[in-house]
Amino acid sequence: MDLGTVTTFRRATERADLALADGETFLAGGTWLYSEQQPDVTGVVDLTALGWTDLEPLPGGGLRIAATCPIARVRALPGQVWAEATDGLLMSFKIQQVATVGGNVCMALPAGAMTGLLSALGAEAVVWGPDGGERREPVSSLVRGVLTTSLARGEVVRAFDVPASSLAGPAAEVALPGGGTLTTRTPLGAVRHASLAARGRSGVLVVAVRTATGTRVSITGATPAPVVLEDGEEPADVVTAWHDDAHGAPDWREAVATRFVAQVRAEVAAGPQAASTSGEEPQA
Incomplete structure (x- = not known):
């Protein structure tokens, strides 16, 4: 337009x-x-x-994803979690080539797939201030609600830093645009997403990632802002409000998200060999 x-x-x-x-x-x-x-x-x-580099290794084995990195670059990373979480956001392959990771997070829509993925990975946003300063904030708290973030006027997200503790899988080489490769470890996890329509916007997106100390689970789509569950926490213990819009009623979202949390935790606990080939829930 x-x-x-x-x-x-x-x-x-x-x-x-x-x-x-x-x-x-x-x-x-x-x-x-x-x-x-x-x-x-x-x-x-x-x-x-x-000219921010899309993907960069961090000291200690972490991974930096530039805010301007196209979503398609994240989707193509080795390991099922990247692609399955990305597919929790309804968009064509053409949009994936242009839409950016930072734009998806900063838009702060409940169905933001990058928000759910990065929250599960425990990623921190690197935020540049208009005064030349820099601050860091977990993605899970950067997004405060529907179309609401913690960003002040003039602040811009520079990158998202994924800690090495969330990349517990085997190492893999990633081809970089223009030549060269990047070696990074892959996340081990599981994804579920559900929509009221066969090709509709996800009303629930649940992502689980194995960490150095257990399993971290994020809930998005079903809640106005990201919800992160650590081991021993259940949705009923943490979620204060379930989102309500044309893509799902609060009681449906609560029921589906609660079931998905149990499923992804069981899948991660069972190990990589139990990984599903698709994280999509049939039409509800």
Whole structure:
């Protein structure tokens, strides 16, 4: 969609270019920004020209995912968890090539697949401030509610850091654009998602990941904001509200999410050999 109110466009090539003028907003993939009218937006600042590397190894064995990394790059990582969690978000392969990980998280929709995946992985968002500072916050708390994050005006997410403790699987090589490879360990986990329609938006997304100390489970889609369960915690102990919209009633979401939590925990406990070939729940 044409944005008739936009009169300026800037490509950010260094951090100083990220200072927003009145009416400006950040642009990454643009799959939501250009999907509907934005009457308050008069200018856009393109983050993709900053040249952030999509995937980078971290000291100690972790993995950094740039905020501008296309979702398709995450989906293609070795290990079933990446692809199955990504498929919890209804989108075509064309959208996956353009939509970014950071955009999906910062949009703060309940059905944000990257939010659920990164919360289960215990990832931290690296946030750049307009004053030149930097702060870190777990993805699970960055998203505060429907269309609501902790980001202040002018803050931008630089990357998401996945700790090595959440990458308990075997090492694998990942081909990088332009040549070269990246060696990273894969997460061990399980995914379930359900929709009221065969090809509808997920009303429930549950992701479990084995960590160094146990199993971490995230619930998204079914709740206004991400919910993370550690060992011994049940949804009834932690969830304070179940989301209610056209994609599912609260009681349905609670019942399905509770069942899924038990299933993914059992699957992770059984080991990689018990991994399912599909994390999709049949139409409810």
